[in-house]
Amino acid sequence: MYRQFSWIGQWWLVLIVFFNSCVSPAGIKGQTVEMDDGKWGFVGSKVDLRCRFINSSPPVKISQVTWQKLVNGSKQNVAIANPSLGVSVAPPYRDRVAFKNAAVRRRTPTLEDTTITFSSLRLSDEATYICEYTTFPAGNRENTVNLTVYGKTDGSQWNLIQMSCYLATCVSANGKPPGTIRWETRVPGEVTNREYKNSDGTVTVQSDYILVPSRETHKETLTCVTTYNEEVFTDSVTLDIQYEPDVSVDGFDGNWYHNRENVQLSCQADANPAVSLYQWRLINGTIPSNAEIRDNILTFKGPVTYEVQGTYVCDATNSIGTRSGSVDVSIIGMFACYWSVYCCHY
Template identity: 65%
Template structure:
């Protein structure tokens, strides 16, 4: 058949004519859909002078066999043979006249059938030129019938979690065959199957397999069928039935003693909806203060330790029963007050802690106590700092630099040159025992003389004659356990231009008034 069609296509591409110029003109290819109408053109170009047309014959050529379709004869008229009698006619009315005009013998095919697909020959018989003919290939297409359907109106999700066919898309009796694709958000696996029918058409079938569950419920599946240059679509919505998925809400981890208005709610996602809710408490019975309202437990009065335990909710629909549970523990109010500081207010909007329930006046009083304590600490710190500064400043009673000091009894910090000689040391100086770091001289009565000085030192004259040194506080550690070789010189006297200091040292008047 294919080889024959190729030969006829080549023949149709060549203009058939003789030496006098007779030509049969036809289309090389024609097509139509099953049930439609198609026109097969055939025109005879006569020569000048024209030849006589004796007869025109249309023939169906299939698998090497010719079959007459229609005949037009100037003397006998027009004849259409079965099985084309009701579906084939000559287009030009003049062909059907008693004196017909046979130059245009185009025929009309109506209500095409798949069996009409073949090559058709238009043959002219002339005198004296002989026979002239040409051929057209007719292709008949079959538009498929496409449908998409659910495997069953209602799909039940099973506990086995196995893949099953949820939808089927079929493109039946198509010629040429269709191409099927699926469009959906579901994760699934499509299968494809092609079947050749007796009449030469093809049926394409595709199943879509998924694991049914609550996440597949109400999901959309779209089947896209591409046939030649046409695109056909059809969709279904999955109806999946599944057991309840149960969650108990209401316990926020902040059920403290005497808290009010607490409750538990059993929420269940199910298809079809849950018809029965059952509450129970593990290892015990529900508290006497609880009230059951539909799918909720309402606890009357304040929270007590009797409310603690594991609460169980059984939710049942026509597919099955599933269970949810929650562990409830009751805590002390102070514990929850600390806990509340670790959460934002949006986490416990309906159950404030005891701290949040205090009046503004109570919160003001608490703030005043805290503020007073802080103020007392600051005041004590300030007093200690002032005392330290005062004690430090007592060591500095002169203007100028300590390097200018000269003690009555020599020390390593005296300026070069020492004190002027031949001036007796005053006998009215006394060194009371008021400090281990620095002896402070004090005036005593002249009548007491040096003996009074001895009495003040406990009668230990030798101890009173030890040399005394003024050493800076930062350097005093360097002189621990050190023996300083300075001798007491009772002959030293204070010069006229020197001023005595309270720590036993002397300084020049020039330095003093700087």
């Protein structure tokens, strides 16, 4: 079918030359080919390339419409519509290009609207396309449209690596033109951007965010913002920073007096991962026999005696390491308490 059209195209070309030699198209005004200035689409999407013949006066007969692709200065046939022989699409486009107007596909003499639809766009489809009308007696009328094909970026892809420092990697893959990447976070760090050109003409952008891990940055949010052809993709990760325990000992209020009851010390540890082992010890001494240890709580049973005073240390351990916290416990005598009460009411 297509070879037949190639022959027909040559026959029409001879006919066109003959008519042009007989009738001056300059004397026939008003016929124009109407097309968009430019069209664009993403790889794999669908796009319409509009082409309409505006036939004001006097009326002319449309003999054939030819769509061509302009490649390095030469024209390649894409599709042909003929009112007598119907429609032919060149093999490279046969499964992806069709005339949108159903009447054109039914061998109708009405070819005023010969818009074509491109399906499953490829990067190689990006080019200038010519819509050429062969008419009698006006001769040839044509116009062009530029089709731009964007490589659809894959958006944000994450890779978070923990070393001596943290390396967060965000990738915008297979973009044409390439996407842009920026970071949103309260965590201080350094950014490094790189571009890689792919064999199909697309570009992959990689952005690395390097930060020094610390307890303050744990659970902070790191957001990668990718912008591509006015579309914005965001992806976030909550930082999981591992660190040794930060330890403190609570419970001693400075008012542990002799014979006071229900006192205890609590070992508080901020750690990631969580503390797996608590150990209590008394500097230069032995923990009193009336003390009960349950994980991070050291409880003194019964009335407090002078044996309780001293420096207590809590060692907290997780898989990263061991850190310690301490408190100095002193016991106030009863006479000091009475004197304090007396002074307050004096």
